[in-house]
Amino acid sequence: MIAAVGLVIGILAGVLLHPEVPLFLQPYLPIAVVAALDTVFGGLRAVLDGIFDDKVFVVSFLSNAVVAALIVFLGDQLGVGSQLSTGVVVVLGVRIFSNAAAIRRHLLSA
């Protein structure tokens, strides 16, 4: 519940504050967002599995976002940034799908 409230608060803050994304963050923010989204789905699944751990959630949330951005940054330095960010997005997308499938199995038994 607090998580949902936090999500809403974050969205509202984003809408109201009109923040500018710093230039150096611009290529990495979308990847980090996708990674965080993946982490949230994973956490939801862990809740349903009964194995949710707040420390793990926080650490994996931050590290996932940072690592995803780091990979893209590395790819940019190596000249394969666009391909590598595509790869990261594909991997994260697959994980989001599998997590969502597990959540669905828990909640709907289907």
Added chain:
Amino acid sequence: MSTGSAAPGEVPAPAGPRVRANPWRRLARAARPRGTRAQVLAGLLCAALGFGVVVQVRQTDSAGLEDLRENDLVRILDDTTERSDRLGEEVQQLQAARDELTAGTDSAEAAARAARARADSYGVLAGTLAAQGPGITATITDPGGAVSAAQLLQTVQELRDAGAEALQIGATRVVASTAFLDSAAAAGGGVVVDGRLEQPPYVVRAVGDPPTMSTAMDIPGGVRETLRQLGAQLAVTTSQDVAITALHAVSAPQYARPASPAPSEQAPPR
């Protein structure tokens, strides 16, 4: 203990029947607001996520060139340069076409002007257009009815010799094909000019150089003398504005056709 972002292969952790039995209740219990560290942290992170999503969406909406990669920028620059080159070529082609069309209009207009001028002068010569200009008016009074077609023809010939450009006798335009015929029927004299009966006094109007034409009437053995011998009088007045208003009706030639104009067409190139 599993991470929040377990790898796909890791997880179907054998969920016990206990878990499977009431997942909704478990979810509700987890969602129940409590002041635990876990809840607060999750809320904070979710707020961060929502913030990030919104920011990114806005950023994507307003994305300009600045957040593109170098390769993309180079490609866009190439595309733009190529497109600009193509458009430049198109501009040149269109300008050339426009110049061509403008020149074509000019020359066509000049040709039309020349054609109109030629048609005007031909019309004056052929008698299909009214004419005016300096000239003379010669009035032949013939009380005895002695003037015949021969004298009128002589008058016309003298005027033509003197450079008359347009001629009119009475109400009849005199052109190259004009015929003069003695009229036997009419009492008191008269001459049939181009099928129209003209009766004395004959008024001959001619556009041309007035002194030359009036002098031509007076040469010895000329028109004036001949008329005087016949008992007729010739009165000549010069004017700077003689109007020739009678028109000659031109009929299309029935037999004559223009000969092939260009000799080069007839003679094959050797």
